[in-house]
Amino acid sequence: MSNENALFDEDFEDVFSDDPLADLVRPAAEAESAGEADVEAAPDGVVADNDAGMISPAEPAGGDAMLPAISIKLFYERQETRGLMEVCAHDRRMGRATIECIPGGIPAAIAYMSENPTPNLLMIESSDSAAQVLREIDALAEHCDETVKVMVIGAVNDIMLYRQLMARGVSEYLVPPFQPLQIIRSIGDLFINPDAPFVGKQISIVGAKGGVGASTIAHNLAWALSENVKVNTTLVDLDLSFGTTALDFNQETPQTVADALLAPERADDAVIERLLAKPTDRLSLFTAPATINQIMDIPDEAYSVVIEGARRNVPYLVLDLPHMWSSWMLNTLVASDEVIIVCQPDLASLRNGKNMIDQMKAKRPNDHPPRLVLNMSGVPKRPEIPVKDFAAAIGVEPEIILPFDPELFGTAANNGQMISETDATSKSSQAIDHLASTLTGRTIVPQEKSFLKKLLGK
Numbered sequence: 001m002s003n004e005n006a007l008f009d010e011d012f013e014d015v016f017s018d019d020p021l022a023d024l025v026r027p028a029a030e031a032e033s034a035g036e037a038d039v040e041a042a043p044d045g046v047v048a049d050n051d052a053g054m055i056s057p058a059e060p061a062g063g064d065a066m067l068p069a070i071s072i073k074l075f076y077e078r079q080e081t082r083g084l085m086e087v088c089a090h091d092r093r094m095g096r097a098t099i100e101c102i103p104g105g106i107p108a109a110i111a112y113m114s115e116n117p118t119p120n121l122l123m124i125e126s127s128d129s130a131a132q133v134l135r136e137i138d139a140l141a142e143h144c145d146e147t148v149k150v151m152v153i154g155a156v157n158d159i160m161l162y163r164q165l166m167a168r169g170v171s172e173y174l175v176p177p178f179q180p181l182q183i184i185r186s187i188g189d190l191f192i193n194p195d196a197p198f199v200g201k202q203i204s205i206v207g208a209k210g211g212v213g214a215s216t217i218a219h220n221l222a223w224a225l226s227e228n229v230k231v232n233t234t235l236v237d238l239d240l241s242f243g244t245t246a247l248d249f250n251q252e253t254p255q256t257v258a259d260a261l262l263a264p265e266r267a268d269d270a271v272i273e274r275l276l277a278k279p280t281d282r283l284s285l286f287t288a289p290a291t292i293n294q295i296m297d298i299p300d301e302a303y304s305v306v307i308e309g310a311r312r313n314v315p316y317l318v319l320d321l322p323h324m325w326s327s328w329m330l331n332t333l334v335a336s337d338e339v340i341i342v343c344q345p346d347l348a349s350l351r352n353g354k355n356m357i358d359q360m361k362a363k364r365p366n367d368h369p370p371r372l373v374l375n376m377s378g379v380p381k382r383p384e385i386p387v388k389d390f391a392a393a394i395g396v397e398p399e400i401i402l403p404f405d406p407e408l409f410g411t412a413a414n415n416g417q418m419i420s421e422t423d424a425t426s427k428s429s430q431a432i433d434h435l436a437s438t439l440t441g442r443t444i445v446p447q448e449k450s451f452l453k454k455l456l457g458k
Helices: 009-016 028-036 039-044 079-089 105-113 130-141 159-167 180-191 214-228 257-261 269-275 300-311 327-334 347-363 387-394 406-414 427-440 451-456
Strands: 071-076 098-103 121-125 149-153 172-174 201-207 233-237 283-286 316-320 338-343 371-377 398-403
Touching (some): 071 079, 079 180, 105 121, 121 180, 130 149, 130 159, 159 172, 214 233, 214 316, 214 338, 233 300, 257 269, 269 300, 300 316, 327 347, 338 347, 398 427
Parallel strands (some): 071 098, 071 121, 233 283, 371 398
């Protein structure tokens, strides 16, 4: 046992408390009137207000990395604890770990360890008194290797017991209730190498059907993250044949993401950095070649290698995914920290979007559900499914709803600009800013124009 990961005394209370939830960051104009607003008023850009959209300030600074290939033995007393670990075992972050659940608590752990090799992580549950727990831990220590990590699941929030356990080399002490993600991240804190490369948050954006504007949302979101929220962001365009990132940002890029995908074994941090375009100090672009002269048959593993390489270089990675379905697409979406599905309020978007959302909920049970963006709402003379009915049928409330505004988006596209540059006060721009705030937990502070800019009309 080792106490290298013992918590400081002043952090003790946080170990047992649920992650606090902060209110959604909402545009000021909408926050004032949202109290009685109905969902059907959303086509004007109103942001949905629901508990699922809340952001916890305790979220890690980066994305969630996969655990290494470790063996975990849980000696439980309550069936609830076993059920919790079975949920954890199916989480995307635990794909390489092996978990075995054995009833009997600490006495069963002592009997097992006396005859079997020590696992990488020993999780033991006990509802006994503090004195009994300490006696059993001392007995267990005689049968464990010094390198084993031990996590104790106790019954009481006892600071003295906590300190005694830490002094004996216990790595972590938790008291229910807790959620699967808390357990997974607690395990990750024990085994993920602190010297390993940083892993940024991966945000994948995909359209429920072609032409819904998913790329436009991805590009404007990446801009909002970098220029309005002020966090370094990389946008990766994975629509190799028809991607529009270079056009939308008015960039000429002789090298593209295809150069990395065609030679993933050479795509180290230095190579990826050279391939990126830099339209601003905070925003980097991995553009697509957007050519049909060459049919590129990219192995699934190449996408994983390049995406992981890009994640190591930046806090936020936005993936502009093509409208298609394949094994690499599914793997990329499942591995994402956030999934955003863009729809229009029509039947095809409803059917496809629901299929994708249901799939992601099943594959990512401990992550935030896929976020829904309704785009191009309110097209004149076009029959549309009402927002309230659309949300009820698809199973999630929309995070933001963007109105049909061809003049704003057309002007921005023709000028090689984002809508925030074209009209920062528009409802669409404010909605995208809200989405960026929700994903980061940061508030966007409006920048006041200088007197000179006001005179120049900029």
